[in-house]
Amino acid sequence: MNKLYVLLLLISSTFAFSQSYAPAPGNVGSTAIAKDSSCFVAWATGVQVTRGSVDISTPTLTFATFGQESYALGMAEGDGTSVVSLGDSGIAVVTFDSPITNDAGPDFAIFENGFADDYMEFAHVEVSSDGINFVRFLSHSESPVVVQLDNFMFGDCRMVNNLAGKYRQGFGTPFDLDELSGNPLLDVNAITHVKLIDVIGSISAGIGTTDALGNIINDPFPTPFESCGFDLDAVGVIHQLPLSISEQTISYQLYPNPTNDIIHLVGEIDGEVRFYSLEGKLLYREEVNGNQHNFSLKQLDVPSLIMEVQTYESVWRERIQIVSAH
Missing domain, CATH: 2.60.40.3080 (Immunoglobulin-like)
Known part of the structure; x- marks a missing residue:
């Protein structure tokens, strides 16, 4: 997808009615990719997780503990429990046996464990070709911020773009490296690292996370449990450099x-x-x-x-x- 087109779409959609983006799995126009799709040629083989707090709005040293790092490796399970929870603002960096490369359409997809189409916990996505310099995909959220979403409330996946966690368990959210082409810090044909950073879903200024346009991103908050934050199931590779x-x-x-x-x-x-x-x-x-x-x-x-x-x-x-x- 052309980078200029993506930027224009982000800007113009702020002045339009919401629900500008792809719908849930099974609906016409959805970009969700099933975990057993034949498009996947490889999966993440390495991961490093830095856990975040169970509630970043309160002074506590309690961190997310649910799941093992190894649960993020290999093929997506899609069962809701074989995940590693990042916690508020937690980070996961995954690596691969062979670099991801830019080709036609999406190049990789990220799987979370949302139990329903519109129960979503998000993460920003960044990529690197050297493990040092990371470039973030431009995200956009049209979700209303009048009422704070909590654990018993649902959003609308049609209101978000370029955020991991958009789709329910068993379905990956795709990312297209072409959107980042031309960045001097990145070789889109040799991506070695994918970083996920948990979105803090609070609508309170100073706590909440914003999208590429500065809009607050509203997702369930607080979630003061050991399984809080983005729950990483897997990262599937669609386009990969050939082995030697x-x-x-x-x-x-x-x-x-x-x-x-x-x-x-x-x-x-x-x-x-x-x-x-x-x-x-x-x-x-x-x-x-x-x-x-x-x-x-x-x-x-x-x-x-x-x-x-x-x-x-x-x-x-x-x-x-x-x-x-x-």
Whole structure:
């Protein structure tokens, strides 16, 4: 989408009647993308979360605690509970095995856990191609700010644009990198990081979060619970840079996956096998040589991890799920 068109649409819509944007899933004109859509080619593989307060309007050191960071990785669950809650003004930064690239239409989508079409908790979305400089998508909210929305009130998803959380659980809100093209701080063809920043939905000046035009964004507030703020389910990639030739052609046999302990790796290797947490922490490494290799993973005490096989010619990665033995 042309950047000038987006800007003009944002400005002109402030003088028009509300409900300027795409409707809820299942309605004509909706841009929602189902979690099992074939358009997704990859999902986030790394995440770092900085939790926010359960109620930023009161002096407290109580922070959101619901969910694990790893719940934001992999395919969207869409079940309402497999999420990580950010809290008021909380932040999540997700990364990928291969950069997101700009192509025709939306390039990635973000999933939240709203239980109904118009029960929404929002987050601003920023992207980076170096992990240092982040550029924000221009958001717009036409939502009335006369009455504060609370946990028992609904908004209207047709009144918001470019805010994650616009669509209910199981449906992703899409983002088009073309809207950010031309920014000198960003390479839209090599996005390595996506940042989500919880929107504080208060309509009180000095507390509430504003859109790109300075309008207060009204979403449920306060939500003084451990699951407060934006609840991140997943980030799905639609357009991605291709893997290197070595990553495309080198493969190994890995089984069983999921496993309750022992994993078997088959393939000629002269190099090193490493195991990382989903947050990128190195858990274990071992030099290997030969065709068949066995590893005990139960001792690593994590529900899932990334196995990385490094040789002189290539790098190969696979996600492994670890389940409890019954």
